[in-house]
Structures are given as structure tokens and as C-alpha cells.
Amino acid sequence: MTHLYYDSRTGNVQRFIDKVIQITGWTAHRIHKDMVVDKPGHLITFTTNFGKVPPLTEEFLQTQHSNFFSVTSSGNRNWGRNFGVAADKIAEQYDIPMAFKFELSGTMEDINQFIDIIKNQYYDSKRGSKKLDIA
Template structure:
């Protein structure tokens, strides 16, 4: 079973996760403050304040990054070079590979690409897989 851990503020990541879980049946768990996990999984988050990692996501990663295999971030292309940059910052700070980036709540193509990446390019490979750094 594939676990998805996610953080959403405006609902964009919620909508993305809902579409993914409807297609795949994967387990999705929304990040809560002081949340501890025991199962490895993939993180989906958003970029806030024109280029920052959300505080709740950062706190979660401080304690749980060893169980996170990849990061995916939503963003808004209007932010230019700060588009979905939370993924880049998480990759740099926590050494978690970036799976992909998507705009707002993602398109059907984004959903399919995400599923393909997690199922076929990540599944059962090591956390540091170079294959993931395609975003």
C-alpha cells in the first residue's frame, strides 16, 4: 500500500489528493501538528508566501523526514521562479527527492503523471533515487 501524507491550505492539494486516491485507492493522510507516522510514504504540499515551505509541513518533516520517500508541491506559475519552490527547498534541506510539481489543483495529466512516477519510477527503489529528480 502506498501512503500519501499531505498539507493543504486553500484546497488545491486536497483536490489533487482526492483525484489521486479515487483512481488508485492509495491511503492519504492530512498532516496534523505534532503528527507521528510509522509507515513510509510520499509528501504532497504547497508553496506559500511566494516561495516558502508551509510551517506545518516543515514541522512534520523535522520529525518524520526519514519516512518520506519523495516530495511533490503545488504552486502557481504566476509566482515565476518561486513556482512550487517548496519542493526544491525540501529536497535541499531534507535530501528528499522531488517527484514533481503541479499548478494549483493539477490537471488530469498531472494526476496521471504523479501516479506513474510513484508507481513506476519510485516504487521499491531507494529513497535517494535519481530517477525522481525530474521536476
Template sequence: MVHLYYDSRTGNVQRFINKVVQITGWQAHQIADDIDVPEAGHLVTYTTKIGSMPDKTVAFMNAYAEKIFSVTSSGNRNWGRNFGLAADKVSENYDVPLAMKFELSGTMEDINQFIDIIKNQYNDSKRGSKKLDIA
């Protein structure tokens, strides 16, 4: 079973996760102060303040980085080179492979690409190289 841990402020990531879960049946867990992380999984977060990691994401990664296989981030292309920058920062700061970035709540193409990446290119294996970075 694939586990997704996610942080959502405006609902964009929540909508993306809901679509992924509806298609796959994977387990989704929203990051909260009292979150329990029973299984390793993948992080989906958002970018805030034009290129920053959300505070909840930072706290979560400080506690559970060793259980995260990959990171994906929502962003807004209006931010130019800062688009989805939270994923780059999580990847760099916690040595977690970057799976992908998507705009706002993602398109069906984004959702299908994410599912493909998680199922076929990572498949819940141990963290390896950063070769997942196809964003």
C-alpha cells in the same frame, strides 16, 4: 500500499490528493500536529508566501523526513521562478528526491503523471538518488 502525506491550506492539494486516491486507492494522511506516521510514504505540499515551505510541512519534515520517499508541490505559475519552490526547499533541506510540481489543484495529466512517477519510478523503495527530479 502507497501512503501519501499532504499539507493543504486552500484546498488545492486536498483536491489533487482526492483525485489520486479515487484512482489508485492509496492511503492519504493530512498533516496535523498530532499526525501518526506508521508507514513511509510520499509528501505532497504547497508553496506559500511566494516560495516558502508551509510551517506544518517544516514541522512534519523535521520529525519524519527519514520516512519520506519523495516530495511534490503545488504552486502558481504566476510566481515565476518561485513556482512550487517548497518542493525544491524540502528536497534540498531534507535530502528527499523531488517527484514533480503541479499548478493549483493539478490537471488530469498532472495526476496521471504523479501516479506514474510514484508507481513506476519510485515504487516505495528506499530513498536513493535525486534522479526523480523530472519537474
């Protein structure tokens, strides 16, 4: 069973997760203060404040980062090079491979591509490649 751990402020990541779950049946857990991960999985978050990792995500990662096979981030292409940059920062700081970036709540193409990446690169396995051509 694939587990997704996510942070959502405006609802974009929540909508993305809802669509992924509807298609796959995977299990999703919304992160919260003092949460402990009991099943390793994949982290999905958002980028805030012109390219920062959300504070709740950052706090969560300080103790739980070793439980993730990959990181994915939403963003807004209007921010140019800062689009989805939270995933880049998390990948670098915590040595977690970046899987994907999507805009706002993602398109169906984004959702299908994310599912394909998780199934084929990271599905219940050890961490995959640090760099993906499509991320």
C-alpha cells in the same frame, strides 16, 4: 500499499489528493501537529508566501523527514521561479528526492504523471534518484 502525506491550506492539494486516491486506491493522511508517520510514503505540500515551505509542513518534517521517499509541491506559475519551490527547498534541506510539481489542484495529465512517477520511481522502495528529468 502506497501512503501519501499531505498539507493543504486552500484546498488545491486536497483536490489533487482526492483525484489520485479515486484512481489508485492509495491511502492519504492529512498531516497535523504532533503526527507520527507509521508507514513510510510520499509527501505532498504547497508553496506559500512567495516561495516558502508551509509552517505545518516544516514542523512535521523536523521529526518525520526520514519517512519519505519523495516530495511533491503545488504552486502557481504566476510566481515564476518560485513555482512549487517548496519541493526544491524540502528536497535540498532534508535530502528527499523531488518527484513532481503541479499548478493549483493539477490537471488530469498532472495527476496521471504523478501516479506514474510514484509507481515507477518510488513505489514502496528505497529512495530513488535524487533528480528526475520531468520534475
